[in-house]
């Protein structure tokens with residue numbers, strides 16, 4: 001009798017604990033299969049993007065948190081802005097998928113572990129202060145005018161702008177990171193840009209093929225051999241550049257005053273820290289430089305494409321952008337200066353609204369190192385945590401027109417959510433984008449030069465995407481430029 005009572009109590013308590021643990025788990029996104037979880041929904045580039053969109057929607061409808069299963073591994077997907085900020089300020093280590101780029105980016109800011117990141121970010125922050133960024137404005141004007149002249153060969157035709165935009169962002173990124181000159185252009189156009197383009201494809205391919213996640217298999221694959229060769233190509237390009245610059249800087253006694261207006265590429269800043277403060281090894285300098293390029297060129301290319309798509313479709317918006325530019329420049333045919341940029345208030349609203357509707361990096365991830373209490377749930381150590389930036393930008397806090405493109409919302413504080421972390425196109429929490437201000441300046445200058453010269457026309461209704469780490473337009477992103485009279 002006593003045994004029977006014990007048994008009943010044991011069963012009742014076990015069932016209660018099981019039900020309780022189930023109840024305290026966030027809901028699992030529908031469609032998970034035994035063993036593989038949601039992996040079957042990651043086959044094919046377009047279906048990954050569809051899965052991200054559906055997961056974001058599901059998470060928004062279920063209190064801002066849900067579970068996506070990569071095989072047996074739980075990824076907690078967040079779309080609540082406060083929970084996201086809390087989670088990403090606690091978990092500073094990146095999710096395992098980022099580690100696939102470690103061979104190239106090592107201790108660079110995107111992939112470094114939390115400890116190293118804290119030290120390096122503090123050291124590198126001054127290289128992105130406003131004074132330094134202002135010294136890049138001349139180069140931004142030069143490269144934007146190159147882009148305008150490149151587009152002049154395609155007037156009246158419906159063009160895929162990816163090729164000229166990639167060249168534009170690669171030129172400007174290599175100029176500001178390495179300080180390469182016009183005579184190095186062939187090197188940038190051919191080997192340097194090509195290596196980054198192909199490496200990005202390799203990382204993505206590995207990420208989407210679960211068997212290649214296993215180091216034993218990947219390290220023996222043709223893909224790994226290709227990756228090693230391209231990484232070596234980049235090392236062979238960078239080493240002589242670093243060596244030459246070090247000699248030049250030694251001759252000038254490492255003048256690294258951030259408070260003068262002289263153009264100083266990021267490499268100079270890194271070399272100063274390496275040689276005068278013993279902060280970085282040469283390998284780490286290369287890793288930081290590679291990181292800036294990887295983090296900058298595709299994000300900027302896609303953002304500019306989408307910005308042109310938006311103003312090409314919304315003609316009224318384009319004319320307001322044009323009028324604002326003409327007013328700020330006093331109708332003069334001149335370059336943009338540091339004083340002009342803060343006055344381009346409407347253009348800034350258009351850029352932000354484009355990034356809100358289409359955050360170029362729609363999803364980011366962290367590794368959970370300690371049990372983390374998020375609202376009513378506890379996220380266990382050892383799992384992963386993702387934030388859907390796309391989801392946060394569709395949150396009801398943006399109002400009933402959250403799905404609409406409406407730059408005017410940025411001009412009226414009363415129409416914006418009352419939360420600092422509502423707009424997250426540049427990331428969430430401490431590890432937000434270091435290139436945020438730089439890229440906003442670049443987009444203003446590039447689009448400013450284009451809109452002054454050309455009418456832009458696009459067809460947004462045909463726009464389609466796939467997910468390649470960034471949100472990549474695949475269809476309907478052709479744009480027509482015609483000369484303004």
Ligand code: HEM
Pocket residue numbers: 109110121291292295296297299300303359360361364365424425426427428430431432433434435436438439
């Ligand atoms: C429109 C363009 C851009 C967008 C939308 C963008 C977006 C982002 C996002 C969402 C993150 C956070 C990633 C994460 O949490 O895992 C990030 C990080 C980062 N971005 Fe950007 N980015 C852009 C342009 C740039 C540019 C131009 C640079 C370099 C000059 C850059 C350098 C970086 C770096 C180094 C990080 C890592 C920061 C850290 O962990 O300390 N980004 N970016």
